[in-house]
Amino acid sequence: MSQSFDKTLDARGLNCPMPLVNARKEIGKLEPGKVLKVMATDRGSVSDFQGWANIAKNVELVAQETESVDGATVYVHYVKRTT
Amino acid sequence: MAERLNDEVWTAEELLERLERRDKFFVLDVRNRDEFGRFRIEGREPLPAVNVPYFEMLELGGKDEMVDSVVAYIEQHLANQLPHALPILSACAKGDTSEYVSQGLRRLGYASANLKGGMKAWGLHYATRAVVETPTLAVYQVSRPARGCLSYVVASVGKAVVIDPLRHLYPYLDLARSKGLTIERVIDTHGHADHISGGPALATQTGSSYHLHPYDAIHPIDVLPATLAYEPIRDGQIFSVGQHQLEALHIPGHTLGLVALRLDDRYLFTGDSIFVRSIARPDLGGKAETRAPLHGRSLRKLLELPGRMVVLPGHFSSLAEADDKGIFAASLDDLKQRNDGLLVLQRESEDGFVRYLCESLPRFIPEYVDIKRINAGLLAAGEDEASALELGKNVCALSQAYKDSSGETT
Numbered sequence: 001m002s003q004s005f006d007k008t009l010d011a012r013g014l015n016c017p018m019p020l021v022n023a024r025k026e027i028g029k030l031e032p033g034k035v036l037k038v039m040a041t042d043r044g045s046v047s048d049f050q051g052w053a054n055i056a057k058n059v060e061l062v063a064q065e066t067e068s069v070d071g072a073t074v075y076v077h078y079v080k081r082t083t
Numbered sequence: 084m085a086e087r088l089n090d091e092v093w094t095a096e097e098l099l100e101r102l103e104r105r106d107k108f109f110v111l112d113v114r115n116r117d118e119f120g121r122f123r124i125e126g127r128e129p130l131p132a133v134n135v136p137y138f139e140m141l142e143l144g145g146k147d148e149m150v151d152s153v154v155a156y157i158e159q160h161l162a163n164q165l166p167h168a169l170p171i172l173s174a175c176a177k178g179d180t181s182e183y184v185s186q187g188l189r190r191l192g193y194a195s196a197n198l199k200g201g202m203k204a205w206g207l208h209y210a211t212r213a214v215v216e217t218p219t220l221a222v223y224q225v226s227r228p229a230r231g232c233l234s235y236v237v238a239s240v241g242k243a244v245v246i247d248p249l250r251h252l253y254p255y256l257d258l259a260r261s262k263g264l265t266i267e268r269v270i271d272t273h274g275h276a277d278h279i280s281g282g283p284a285l286a287t288q289t290g291s292s293y294h295l296h297p298y299d300a301i302h303p304i305d306v307l308p309a310t311l312a313y314e315p316i317r318d319g320q321i322f323s324v325g326q327h328q329l330e331a332l333h334i335p336g337h338t339l340g341l342v343a344l345r346l347d348d349r350y351l352f353t354g355d356s357i358f359v360r361s362i363a364r365p366d367l368g369g370k371a372e373t374r375a376p377l378h379g380r381s382l383r384k385l386l387e388l389p390g391r392m393v394v395l396p397g398h399f400s401s402l403a404e405a406d407d408k409g410i411f412a413a414s415l416d417d418l419k420q421r422n423d424g425l426l427v428l429q430r431e432s433e434d435g436f437v438r439y440l441c442e443s444l445p446r447f448i449p450e451y452v453d454i455k456r457i458n459a460g461l462l463a464a465g466e467d468e469a470s471a472l473e474l475g476k477n478v479c480a481l482s483q484a485y486k487d488s489s490g491e492t493t
Binding site: 015016017020021024025028043044047048051052055056 | 115136137138139141142143147148149175176177179180183467
């Protein structure tokens with residue numbers, strides 16, 4: 001199962017809050033309907049992206065998954081700009 | 084400079100000092116609400132606190148950069164809740180995001196400090212205090228203040244016994260190295276439910292023996308035998324420590340295999356039976372009604388010991404229970420006068436006391452079933468998993484112990 005996306009943000013190695021801060025900036029640059037794939041190594045990003053998507057009016061958290069890349073756990077968040 | 088502490092960054096150790104000194108400060112916790120609900124900073128007295136997840140500050144503050152969003156959010160939504168007269172400690176999970184929050188607060192003219200390493204560092208902080216320290220006898224209380232867990236090192240003429248070691252071994256290894264002690268034995272007073280025992284690992288690492296009562300080598304809910312190596316403790320067994328002796332007293336109740344350890348007529352390591360403010364709950368093995376009468380009889384047995392004996396418990400529920408030196412201890416005579424549970428025990432019949440116990444049970448913590456499995460060698464856990472299972476304060480005492488210990492929240 002692979003989720004489609006339009007742009008990738010590599011936030012691997014960044015500590016909280018930078019994955020979310022950077023994702024928010026990138027989402028602002030996308031057209032409504034487009035999906036941003038965010039790759040993060042910060043484990044806390046999983047619940048933080050959920051919490052953020054709940055309160056942000058213009059985003060929807062389409063999917064979250066965990067990947068193993070070069071032996072490191074990567075938390076992947078697919079965020080869609082809705083309006 | 085006379086100022087000893089950095090005003091803008093507090094380590095976990097400095098936080099503990101300030102809590103013990105009853106310094107006044109305010110906590111702005113920017114973790115998720117469920118994390119705050121499970122585990123927060125608590126002092127000797129309730130701390131004023133507010134919880135706003137950082138992603139709400141970021142989104143509702145509406146700026147691109149974190150500090151700018153923090154400033155905007157506080158100005159619009161939080162200014163009337165934050166004091167200008169008190170330092171504001173900013174806390175998050177690991178101490179990175181809270182630094183941005185702290186910067187935002189300072190930009191607005193608040194006195195703010197960041198909790199270095201966040202709640203993770205606070206949860207993992209250990210403190211070691213000497214209860215007594217002479218060449219022939221020393222007793223050290225090793226605590227994990229955020230969790231309310233207590234453990235002990237008893238030493239005499241270079242030999243040491245460790246009682247109820249907590250999950251990380253370095254506090255015991257460091258103490259043994261700095262005081263020139265050889266750890267000869269490791270004793271768990273019981274199979275712990277609230278934290279992962281460091282006992283088996285410490286015994287392996289120091290080449291010492293690990294002791295546990297055999298009744299607690301059976302997981303009470305799975306009813307499966309432990310798979311780890313241990314030497315069975317029997318009632319009345321004597322363990323020598325240099326020139327002194329520890330005597331095991333089987334006091335079933337909190338668990339079936341709970342033992343207290345008596346050091347001469349001076350100290351009584353009570354494990355999870357008598358704490359300073361309260362007493363242990365009887366239901367973590369899943370059978371409150373059958374364990375409660377046993378618990379009552381065991382506690383009555385302890386009250387027959389010499390009243391001058393100093394109780395050194397396995398837990399505390401509030402920093403307020405510590406004495407001026409930050410040590411959690413009190414004489415049996417003193418506790419007979421002021422311990423919630425012992426007051427009821429002395430007043431009530433056996434049936435009345437059982438009723439009191441069964442009406443005073445805090446919620447059952449689901450994680451405790453897995454923690455007991457780990458402590459019996461039936462389950463393994465890595466560092467992250469272990470930290471998650473141990474998150475927050477222990478809930479091993481009766482419910483009265485947890486009233487009015489947490490701060491005001493919104």
